[in-house]
Amino acid sequence: MIGLASCGATQSGDSAPAAGSGQPYAVSEHGSFAEPWALAFAPGTDTLFITEKAGTMKFLDTASGTLGTVTGLPEVAYAGQGGLGDVAFLPGEDGPLAGRTIYLTWAEPGEGETRGAAMGRGTLACESETACTLEDFSVIWRQVPKVSGAGHYSHKIAFLPDGEYLFLSSGDRQKGDPAQDLGTNLGKVLRLNLDGTPAPGNPFADRGGVSAEIWSYGHRNLLGLEFDSAGRLWDLEHGPRGGDEINLVREGANYGWPVVSNGVHYNGDPIPDHPTHPEFTAPAISWNPVIAPGDFIFYSGRLWPEWKDQALATGLATMALVRISFDDQFNGTEQARYDFGKRLRDIVEGPDGTIWIAEDGPGGRLLQLRPE
Structure with a gap:
């Protein structure tokens, strides 16, 4: 077609x-x-969960049309691109909604005017077909460091198909340079245990600290993170003025931001294209215009x-x-x-x-x- x-x-x-x-x-x-931001079906059900950016979440039984509300959500820093973000369910759990393990991401306020993405995990409890709440919900991961501004949180979740680990996108927070700094988890794709700690065997684990979380780096603002049918991980990423891209996410790879991009800065200043720096991993496809x-x-x-x-x-x-x-x-x-x-x-x-x-x-x- x-x-x-x-x-x-x-x-x-x-x-x-x-x-x-x-x-x-x-x-x-x-x-x-x-302001809906993310959609996720609870595995094995017809129930679709919808996060709303200001900090609320609904769920829809798509078979009957019944709409419900989830309470017990974290406080969010609702400004700019920030607010309640992704919702994901632990693979392999089935049966009723009650008792499911649920993951959320959001923009979290920090000291002064700083903010950062966070991820939390809890259990879904449902009092009725239209009312659920999060129980035993706690923060299991944070962006480091929290910085000023309200953009490029990314915070998309993707579970390995077998549910052993999760991957998380962490945007550069519109700061650029941290994407190349292995001492921060900004501008990275992260590979984590289900409790938010670094997964074993990550490529920079010997550095310790947040470096142990990193799977790939040199990313900008990753608003898509998905596995294909063969189990390969891909990201979908916002470029600057031009340069939106899809990447096959490889262990330890550096995707070049902000050193290279197939776009230019918003003020028109040039950025070297990917072919000028073959040491960086090039995108599978990029767009200009975006x-x-x-x-x-x-x-x-x-x-x-x-x-x-x-x-x-x-x-x-x-x-x-x-x-x-x-x-x-x-x-x-x-x-x-x-x-x-x-x-x-x-x-x-x-x-x-x-x-x-x-x-x-x-x-x-x-x-x-x-x-x-």
Whole structure:
């Protein structure tokens, strides 16, 4: 199927996707939310959890349409890009919602005007079909150091498919240089035990401290962190003016930010492109102009077989769903761009293979995509 292409959009090394007519899906609306930020189905259920940036969380039984609220959430630093972030469930747990292990990330206030991302873990307790609360919830990880500003927290969670470890994206907090500093966990992908401590065998473990958390570095603002069907980890990353990218995340690799980027600084100052510094790991695909991604998934192919193992990325500035394929050398090519006319924040595949998308901002709608 061919989607609608944005005018003037190109990817490095690839031609722009051709414009087309029609869309290979039908869209239904399932309510609206207050600045929705992340979506996650509780494994083995039809229940979708939705975080709202100001610090609230809802859940929707997608089979019945019943909407509920989760209480007992942490205090968040709601400003700029900060607030309540990701929600994730420990793989392998099944049965009723009550008793599930749940993970959250958020922007946490610090001393003075500083802030930093945090991750916590607790147990879900449900008093009724519309009311749950977090019990025994505690912070298990923090960005180090807390800094000024309210951007680039990233704080996306991805569990290994077997549930042994979790990976966490930690943004550069709009500071740039810390992404190259192995003495901080800013601008990094981290590999952690389920209790938030450094996982054994990480590439910089001999340095101790937060260096022991680091799996890869030289990242900017990673708003997507996903495993593909073969168990490989990928990230989706905001560049500056240009240079949005998808990376295959490799152990110990340095992705070059802020030394290299396929974009330029916001004031127009140049940044060397990736090919000028081959010592850094280059992206699988990058965009200039940007797509301003919200998140992405690798699609199973259940309802759209032609999309199997392709990435579907939500676009904020582009207001589009972007579909990307990868070859055997892990080079990406944009296949289609589907215009929604609204900023798109998050995306998740439902248990039946339908696609769920949250629009960005106040009153962001929850949309379900099915084959046309």
